[in-house]
Amino acid sequence: MSRPAHRRPEYHKINKDLFVLTYGALVAQLCKDYEKDEDVNKYLDKMGYGIGTRLVEDFLARSCVGRCHSYSEITDIIAQVAFKMYLGITPSVTCNNSSRNAFSLILDKNPLVEFVEELPAGRSSLCYCNLLCGIIRGALEMVHLAADVTFLQDRLKGDSVTEIGITFLKKLDEKKYRRKK
Amino acid sequence: SSGRCWYHRARGWRMAGAVPFVFLHAEMVAELGARDTDTDPGPGGQKRSLEGTGFRVGQALGEREELDALKFLCKDLWVAVFQKQVDGLCTNHQGTYVLQDNSFPLLIPMALGLQYLEEAPKFLAFTFGLLRGALRTLGFESLVTSSVATLPACKFQVVIRKS
Numbered sequence: 001m002s003r004p005a006h007r008r009p010e011y012h013k014i015n016k017d018l019f020v021l022t023y024g025a026l027v028a029q030l031c032k033d034y035e036k037d038e039d040v041n042k043y044l045d046k047m048g049y050g051i052g053t054r055l056v057e058d059f060l061a062r063s064c065v066g067r068c069h070s071y072s073e074i075t076d077i078i079a080q081v082a083f084k085m086y087l088g089i090t091p092s093v094t095c096n097n098s099s100r101n102a103f104s105l106i107l108d109k110n111p112l113v114e115f116v117e118e119l120p121a122g123r124s125s126l127c128y129c130n131l132l133c134g135i136i137r138g139a140l141e142m143v144h145l146a147a148d149v150t151f152l153q154d155r156l157k158g159d160s161v162t163e164i165g166i167t168f169l170k171k172l173d174e175k176k177y178r179r180k181k
Numbered sequence: 182s183s184g185r186c187w188y189h190r191a192r193g194w195r196m197a198g199a200v201p202f203v204f205l206h207a208e209m210v211a212e213l214g215a216r217d218t219d220t221d222p223g224p225g226g227q228k229r230s231l232e233g234t235g236f237r238v239g240q241a242l243g244e245r246e247e248l249d250a251l252k253f254l255c256k257d258l259w260v261a262v263f264q265k266q267v268d269g270l271c272t273n274h275q276g277t278y279v280l281q282d283n284s285f286p287l288l289i290p291m292a293l294g295l296q297y298l299e300e301a302p303k304f305l306a307f308t309f310g311l312l313r314g315a316l317r318t319l320g321f322e323s324l325v326t327s328s329v330a331t332l333p334a335c336k337f338q339v340v341i342r343k344s
Binding site: 014015016017018019021022023025026028029043046047050051054055058061062063064085086087088115131 | 193194197198199200201202204205206207208209211212230234237238241245
């Protein structure tokens with residue numbers, strides 16, 4: 001019988017687990033520090049924002065994304081390039097309004113909750129993955145796009161899907177966006 | 182511009198999966214560290230909190246290795262030796278695992294009469310050793326027991342011993 005496969009360290013898997021487990025430990029720590037769910041959510045969003053403002057540079061360097069002409073293209077890139085690259089998943093994108101500035105990312109799989117079966121007791125309003133909203137918001141702001149990013153639905157709260165809503169706040173100013181960063 | 186082809190998989194995609202942890206860690210050092218010094222002005226405060234988080238994550242990663250070893254037993258080892266997989270695996274996440282086999286092949290010849298139930302342990306002893314030996318090679322010390330309620334179904338209880 002040959003040596004079982006798992007004896008060779010699966011670095012990719014260990015690394016992904018490392019991020020997911022560390023994130024879980026962070027949420028647990030914040031739940032200890034803050035009594036109110038809203039405060040934990042706000043803090044996760046704030047930390048995500050900080051990460052997003054720095055992550056966008058890493059993303060642009062790795063992905064060689066070209067110029068975008070619409071909010072729809074930008075949302076597609078977030079879902080099909082950024083999420084795929086960093087988390088290995090591809091949320092599907094829907095457009096929520098006729099002005100085409102409000103979109104949803106539907107997460108069918110969510111690696112962040114791989115080890116989470118349900119929200120902790122007494123934490124029914126916790127947006128467990130709120131870091132993601134902050135990251136998207138921070139990254140967009142660094143490319144001069146203001147947006148509101150929140151969870152519209154959450155499987156951990158009993159909804160049928162997990163849905164992140166992105167609402168771009170200003171009309172896409174083409175002239176401004178063409179300017180080199 | 183060409184519409185659909187606005188990106189391509191540059192070499193930068195490799196190792197991108199390692200990036201989220203690095204960025205999260207940096208943010209944790211900045212944020213948690215800043216908050217810790219408010220409540221615990223001692224010089225070790227910030228590092229203790231981060232170290233505690235690291236410790237918990239390390240424990241969880243170690244548990245994944247243990248679970249992988251058990252899955253090897255339930256799938257690869259069982260198929261190689263008994264031509265079937267274990268039917269169920271449970272754990273209390275504290276080092277105890279229960280392997281459920283609804284039709285354990287070494288008990289099947291005995292399954293004809295209930296009066297043989299007290300003979301069952303003799304037919305399981307070899308398999309106890311098999312499990313302990315396999316786990317030893319995989320780096321785990323263990324204790325194996327079993328319970329047989331209805332032949333030929335049985336449960337093997339494996340307790341991983343912390344060194």
